[in-house]
Amino acid sequence: MKQDDLRDEALYLQTRADELAWHRAHALGVSRRRFLQLAASAAALAAADTLGRAGNGSQAAPADLIVKPTPPEWFYDFASNKEMRWENMAGRGYLVPNELFFVRDHSRTPRIEASTWRLKVEGSGVSRPLELSYDDILSLPETSVIRYVECAGNGRSFFEGAYGKRASGTQWKLGAIGVAEWTGVPLREVLDRAGLKQTARDVMPEGLDELRVRRPMSIAKALEDDTLLVYAMNGSPLPPDHGFPVRVLAPGWVGVANVKWVGRLEVSEQPLFTPWNTDNYVLIGPDYAPVPPAKGPVLTTQSPKSAFEVPWDGELPAGRRTIRGRSWSPFGKITRVEYSVDRGITWQTATLREPNIPRAWVRWDFEWEAKPGSYSLRARATDEQGNRQPATVPFNELGYLFNAVIGHPLTIRP
């Protein structure tokens, strides 16, 4: 408990220090561009230092899949994937600090130099192919939005409880999501400068990681106001694990569409197919038919979900408590969150707390006179378009989009 508090405090101070640096630089008239250039070189040095010391443990190999520290108090460990522990968000602000943000790498975090990095924009859908440097990107029109990034497999582990068989992939509970303030240039601005054709159909960002993750998106999604090429996260340059120097933000879409370490944008007049929209990130199962060349319906938007800011299968002392959680939807604001402390027999309405930002989340809470016993807490969110979390979700082999209401185990001791 003590150690947790200390860690929290260190984290709090670090976050404050980062925010302060950002605001001070601004007040002194240092341009955002110059601030990011300075901070980017500082971040590169700090990361090199972390690598040099081979992390905090004895095993150097697993430690270098990911750059930032990922202590077990903050994350569930799945090698190159790190799941946020929801209890660390209890009573915290709206945003997830960069240090606590979940990480999902298909291979490992590459180390990229901002000074030599380039973004190529090319393909049959543009008439003036472009190559942009980091400075070029920083000098384009800037915008900031608060949005979530969530893995398509968030909640996957609950398929096993519901169907008695495991869906394949990382067995996430509900911590493969985070909300941050993302700063960057609208993707549209870059496409326009490359002479986007009326006939363009797909945009495919390509990652500079070992697997060169490539997840195409429709031109409609690419042109949305909040689809960005992002270079800052919560006021700091993107950390290496989250896509330094530049990543895509595709709000409300499956996490994989938010391609990190982007090095190329292919704009095409023909539909584009890669393993990430044919074999993976498609729904495969008895309820879904193939959509050739994809093995099933291709995933785009996520689904509304809720999570408690309470230790999973943890213990709390009896007495009057405030229970907190958050709910989110890709379709708009959350309008209502119901909860049940008696395994779904009776439901009540939780109090929603501002802000309530579409395609981010809303915080909620309720008071509970907790008596000793074992419990299974439930929460069920409804969004402004009337989408409500269902009681069940049909099984799919790869375990995507699980958003049924689940029981969160908790023991209240005398």
Ligand SMILES: Nc1nc2c(c(=O)[nH]1)N[C@H]1C(S)=C(S)[C@@H](COP(=O)(O)O)O[C@H]1N2
């Ligand atoms: N280039 C590249 N982009 C990527 C990935 C990857 O492995 N390589 N993982 C994707 C997946 S599956 C998710 S859920 C998000 C996770 O973003 P985060 O690690 O910043 O939380 O990044 C996406 N972008």
Ligand SMILES: [Mo]
């Ligand atoms: Mo993901």
